[in-house]
Amino acid sequence: MTLGLRRTIVTALGIAVSCLLGAARSGGQTESAQKPLMAEDHFKNVQVLRGISVKELMDTMGFFAASLGENCTFCHVEESSGDWAKYAEDNANKQTARKMILMMTAINKSYFGGRRMLTCYSCHRGGEIPRVTPNLAEQYSAPVLEVPDEITAQAPGAPSADQILEKYIQALGGTQRLASLKSFVARGTYQGYDDPEKRAAEIYAKAPNERTFTVHTPNGDSTTTYDGRAGWIAAPDTDQPMPVMTLTGGDLQGAKVDTSVSFPRSIRQVFSQWRVGLPSTINDRDVQVVQGSNPDESPVKFYFDQQSGLLVRVVRYTNLPVGLNPTQIDFADYRDVSGVKIPFRWTVTWTDGRSVTELNQVQPNVTIDAAKFAKPAPPAPAKSAKP
Ligand code: HEC
Ligand code: HEC
Numbered sequence: 001m002t003l004g005l006r007r008t009i010v011t012a013l014g015i016a017v018s019c020l021l022g023a024a025r026s027g028g029q030t031e032s033a034q035k036p037l038m039a040e041d042h043f044k045n046v047q048v049l050r051g052i053s054v055k056e057l058m059d060t061m062g063f064f065a066a067s068l069g070e071n072c073t074f075c076h077v078e079e080s081s082g083d084w085a086k087y088a089e090d091n092a093n094k095q096t097a098r099k100m101i102l103m104m105t106a107i108n109k110s111y112f113g114g115r116r117m118l119t120c121y122s123c124h125r126g127g128e129i130p131r132v133t134p135n136l137a138e139q140y141s142a143p144v145l146e147v148p149d150e151i152t153a154q155a156p157g158a159p160s161a162d163q164i165l166e167k168y169i170q171a172l173g174g175t176q177r178l179a180s181l182k183s184f185v186a187r188g189t190y191q192g193y194d195d196p197e198k199r200a201a202e203i204y205a206k207a208p209n210e211r212t213f214t215v216h217t218p219n220g221d222s223t224t225t226y227d228g229r230a231g232w233i234a235a236p237d238t239d240q241p242m243p244v245m246t247l248t249g250g251d252l253q254g255a256k257v258d259t260s261v262s263f264p265r266s267i268r269q270v271f272s273q274w275r276v277g278l279p280s281t282i283n284d285r286d287v288q289v290v291q292g293s294n295p296d297e298s299p300v301k302f303y304f305d306q307q308s309g310l311l312v313r314v315v316r317y318t319n320l321p322v323g324l325n326p327t328q329i330d331f332a333d334y335r336d337v338s339g340v341k342i343p344f345r346w347t348v349t350w351t352d353g354r355s356v357t358e359l360n361q362v363q364p365n366v367t368i369d370a371a372k373f374a375k376p377a378p379p380a381p382a383k384s385a386k387p
Pocket of ligand 1: 042043044045046047048049050061062064065068070071072073074075076084085087088089093094095097098241352
């Protein structure tokens, strides 16, 4: 990510110029799967966070909101909620935030050799203004057991990653049964954290690596597709700033990981290196933490229930210029579908939201039209969005 940081510094020096450019170039830009649209090409007033995709800029906003424990409108004018164009306008906090990005980059550069050691979260810790006084209550209370972002070495005495992954495959039904699951269509519901209602949802998945997930919202369909190489999110404008966002970097890797968890038989091949960390607990149950990593990608952590061997959590990151943006997926309610255990409920938590997906029906080995895994079309208007 040094590249991204360097780009940030360079463009920060050229703020006046890029501001004009941004205004002149916005609108009318298109993208291809190879070259996703950059944030500065789509948005009107991106001065510092340039050279990242539209989706990554949105991830960065989630990272900011989480770091300061604030809503979007803390750094944007009030009318922004409901009008994407208004996000381009500045308020005092937005201007401060830009200066903070430069400060953070400068500190990392001058004191940490350019390594991203300090982020918004390091100082803000979920607060508007960083605290200056040690907290005695915190000092004398029981420490929270935190798994590090990255497991840098195999924990002494821990079983091998192979052993844990093998137990997982066995717990799911064994290699042979898993191999016989070639595709599935699942139906159920999806509920966002701020949505009082559950929405109809469905998943089409084909081994080894294609998956599309659609939620029918009152404003139109929201679809995430991974075709084995590329990925996209199509959603109504109530949800995202452009109809179809191309996934890049950690978001694309995330889509790949989510898909490989649907067909875990070949999960071992998804990463070139595996490491087992110190044991941990989730809801008072003992878990083994196994990390998969590839060169130039953020590591992904898999948490397996020590007793059942089943996967209960995945934590993955999008590596943004401002920091690592985490996404956590908690799996539950494993049920048998023709000899293979499949989680029927999962909760996704990210810096910008949380959702619960519950399946009520999974049909194994159905023929799925290849078009289901193609780049999704812009969502149809609300009226035609029926389950
Ligand atoms: C801590 C401050 C902060 C928070 C919180 C924040 N933003 Fe931003 N946002 C910024 C800054 C700063 C920029 C401009 C970045 C630049 O100039 O490179 C920006 C730019 C944007 C843009 C591009 C606008 C344009 O057309 O130029 C959008 C869209 C946006 N933010 C959406 C959001 C959303 C949605 C949220 C809530 C999830 C959010 N922001 C939360 C600081 C923030
Ligand atoms: C080295 C510590 C540090 C880092 C890193 C840092 N901040 Fe800050 N930030 C501060 C301090 C200290 C203040 C309070 C300044 C003041 O009140 O004058 C502040 C204030 C702010 C404010 C104004 C809040 C208010 O209510 O006035 C915003 C917005 C902000 N920071 C955003 C960010 C963002 C976004 C990042 C990451 C890109 C970031 N900060 C990184 C230390 C930091």
